[in-house]
Amino acid sequence: MAGSASLRSGIRVLVVISTVAVVVMLSLAVFAALRASDAAAERGERLDPAATTTALLLADFVAQESAVRGYVITGQESLLERYTRADLTIPRQMNRLQLLLADFPDLIEGTVAVESAYQAWRSEVAEPEVAATKAGDLQRAREIETVSGRVRFSELQTSVANLGTAIDTEQTAASGRVESSAVLLLSSLGTAAIVILGVVLTVLNVLRRWLLRPIDALRRAVNAVAAGRYDTRIPEVGPSEIVELAGNIDAMRAQLVQLVRQNERSWEALAQEGPAVIALRDALTPSVLHAPGLLLRGRVDPARGELAGDWYDSFELADGRLGIVVGDVSGHGAVAGVFALRLKQLLDAALARGADPGPAIEWVVNSLGETDEMFATAIVAVVDPATGEVRIANAGHPDALLLRRTRVPDGPKAAATGLESGPIARPGERRPGNETGSTGGDQKPAPVPAAGGAVSVAGEDGGKSGPSPGTQAAGTGTKAPAAAGVANGDGVGMGAERLPELRSRAEVTRLGATGPMMSSLVASGGAWRTETLWLEPGDVLFVYTDGLVEARDGANHQFGLDRLVAELLRLADRGPAELLDDVFEVVRRHAPGRPSDDRTAIVIARTTR
Incomplete structure (x- = not known):
């Protein structure tokens, strides 16, 4: 039993070490999975929609600039409808962009720069040109376009382009974090699998020597009892649990012998009562x-x-x-x-x-x-x-x-x-x-x-x-x-x-x-x-x-x-x-x-x- 006890202690140490290793590997795997999930959510829920919103914002700016130029040249007020529509969508696009990039301070600065450039172009170029054209002062409208119109709109385009570049950079970084997290996750799971496999092989080898052999001896004895050899001795070997099981089986064997003898007496009684039952059946x-x-x-x-x-x-x-x-x-x-x-x-x-x-x-x-x-x-x-x-x-x-x-x-x-x-x-x-x-x-x-x-x-x-x-x-x-x-x-x-x-x-x-x-x-x-x-x-x-x-x-x-x-x-x-x-x-x-x-x-x- 001393050998059995040392085996039990060794198994406990092996199980503890294996458990710690598996827990560490699984913790790393969970960390990697969470990191990858956050990076994927960051790109899919914030950066990608922000890039799309930036492109839509630039399209609205271009639409407004084209509407103002067409009105100055032709004098047709119907061309200002696109300017008015864009005037309604641009504030919504700017608000959405700021909400999406709220967790990115550098990108928020870019949105502020875009907002400033847009307001400068609108106040210094677009509104004065429209007002001069409506007043019939086409000369004034052309002077505004020549002096500051193209400069301010070029600054607006540049600020939008810079914001788009910054968003692309953040998207690339998020993709890199997803890839690195995936590598960490796979390596952690692989290590955990190797550790678990080693533990399983070790435990199987120990169980074969410590449990399977005593159980096999117990099985042979039980089969002998089932075959009718009721005097077969039930071996009490192995760890304490198997010894206790063997004692219970031996007690069950004794009860089985008693029941078999009672059944034999019952069959003898039935054999004596059989003719009376048959006679009763015939009478009915x-x-x-x-x-x-x-x-x-x-x-x-x-x-x-x-x-x-x-x-x-x-x-x-x-x-x-x-x-x-x-x-x-x-x-x-x-x-x-x-x-x-x-x-x-x-x-x-x-x-x-x-x-x-x-x-x-x-x-x-x-x-x-x-x-x-x-x-x-x-x-x-x-x-x-x-x-x-x-x-x-x-x-x-x-x-x-x-x-x-x-x-x-x-x-x-x-x-x-x-x-x-x-x-x-x-x-x-x-x-x-x-x-x-x-x-x-x-x-x-x-x-x-x-x-x-x-x-x-x-x-x-x-x-x-x-x-x-x-x-x-x-x-x-x-x-x-x-x-x-x-x-x-x-x-x-x-x-x-x-x-x-x-x-x-x-x-x-x-x-x-x-x-x-x-x-x-x-x-x-x-x-x-x-x-x-x-x-x-x-x-x-x-x-x-x-x-x-x-x-x-x-x-x-x-x-x-x-x-x-x-x-x-x-x-x-x-x-x-x-x-x-x-x-x-x-x-x-x-x-x-x-x-x-x-x-x-x-x-x-x-x-x-």
């Missing part, structure tokens, strides 16, 4: 349902591993109807899976006993008892494949979406026949939507509005989407008015005129909650009601969990209900299975990567009457 897996006139498809993308807090189930009841459940339990993992399994079994049992969806939910909540902080949302439905009747209850779950596909008249014949948008009544058909459910009456959902408040509609080709003021809300049972040539709902003919052409239209209707979430904290008698709606052939009931619409992209924007509705309406002729896959794909593109929440959805479609 829905059965494949095949029912005439009804198509059901579902999908679950879990957030963590293979065990999700979401589930769905479908089963056949004793009277031929189908029970369908979609649920979402708070949380993930094994605890949420066990709670989901209890809910699934209790709901299946309640529906198998013949309970309506609303009372079934109430019975399950009461049977669960105290659930502490665990809760769930669910949609429970009983579907009759023969009639399309759907008895449904929503326990705090996201709104189900009813995709209804209808046939409406197209073109100007629709107005002529009196047909309006909505399902077309066929001969002898009785609209089941006019019937009333046993609990809660008919479901009267409102169509989902698009931007601007209109109902979104898409044609069969998927390219028509827009407002349809006459769209019928799903489940209201309202018939379209009968028209000429169309059989009414009782099968009575109304004429022989042909129907207008029909086109496909799709609309989405939201089916809201009919009660609170499933929790003992909010349970009360009659809290969950049952409502009724009817599925027409081609209709699709889309049920999902919140993980689908709350999926977030990189900018933390949710996928949202609007995008989901737009995807449902995008192509009107898709089958239910393709529709479900397309929805999951568009959500995956919006929020790629591992889901942060379970994503579950099912589609229930009626295929025949």
Whole structure:
């Protein structure tokens, strides 16, 4: 360590000397730069404008002298206009010249000499000549010109020339100062660069011997630990800082060994619990349902591993109807899976006993008892494949979406026949939507509005989407008015005129909650009601969990209900299975990567009457 200490002292001395040298060189460079800047500013801001002003002043003097001579010779007073104009500009030029040369005493004396010569020429020559000419005394005017005119103007020209020469001399001197300052600046910077380079090379050589070798030994030991040789000794060599670092790394190695052993014990525990988790997952897996006139498809993308807090189930009841459940339990993992399994079994049992969806939910909540902080949302439905009747209850779950596909008249014949948008009544058909459910009456959902408040509609080709003021809300049972040539709902003919052409239209209707979430904290008698709606052939009931619409992209924007509705309406002729896959794909593109929440959805479609 004594050698290390002497190295440190030597480095300190070297750094101090180098720093002083660099500071001196940089100070000289700064001085040279300031000197060059002052000289350049002196010439550019004062001397060069002064030289220009001097030339303009001489031009004004010559203009005045020429104007006076012309007036004396011709007697035309218009020639005196140039004299008068110059009489206005000369004082301004003299003032500007004195301001520019205020810091140059020798040049100020030159401006004073010019001012004196100008005033002498003006008072002794120009003004008397003009006065004599105006009085008609041309002889007097010529005598003034002969005696003193040319002499005074020659003196004025000489004083201006002397001032210009003096300004040129100062300009040359300023340029010399700029050049000398530039040479000093370059030499200072070059010297500083050489000093810095020498210091860098010296320090690198010292660091290689004093730091790099101990660090290399430390690196080899750390690599050995990373490779799994946890008993490798961490060398404590080099300066005190590296020795301290080596001690910290050795402490980290000891903690790493402890964590590895804990992980080994955890893996052993997981290996023992694995069969139970797999059995729980299998118990939550829905059965494949095949029912005439009804198509059901579902999908679950879990957030963590293979065990999700979401589930769905479908089963056949004793009277031929189908029970369908979609649920979402708070949380993930094994605890949420066990709670989901209890809910699934209790709901299946309640529906198998013949309970309506609303009372079934109430019975399950009461049977669960105290659930502490665990809760769930669910949609429970009983579907009759023969009639399309759907008895449904929503326990705090996201709104189900009813995709209804209808046939409406197209073109100007629709107005002529009196047909309006909505399902077309066929001969002898009785609209089941006019019937009333046993609990809660008919479901009267409102169509989902698009931007601007209109109902979104898409044609069969998927390219028509827009407002349809006459769209019928799903489940209201309202018939379209009968028209000429169309059989009414009782099968009575109304004429022989042909129907207008029909086109496909799709609309989405939201089916809201009919009660609170499933929790003992909010349970009360009659809290969950049952409502009724009817599925027409081609209709699709889309049920999902919140993980689908709350999926977030990189900018933390949710996928949202609007995008989901737009995807449902995008192509009107898709089958239910393709529709479900397309929805999951568009959500995956919006929020790629591992889901942060379970994503579950099912589609229930009626295929025949």
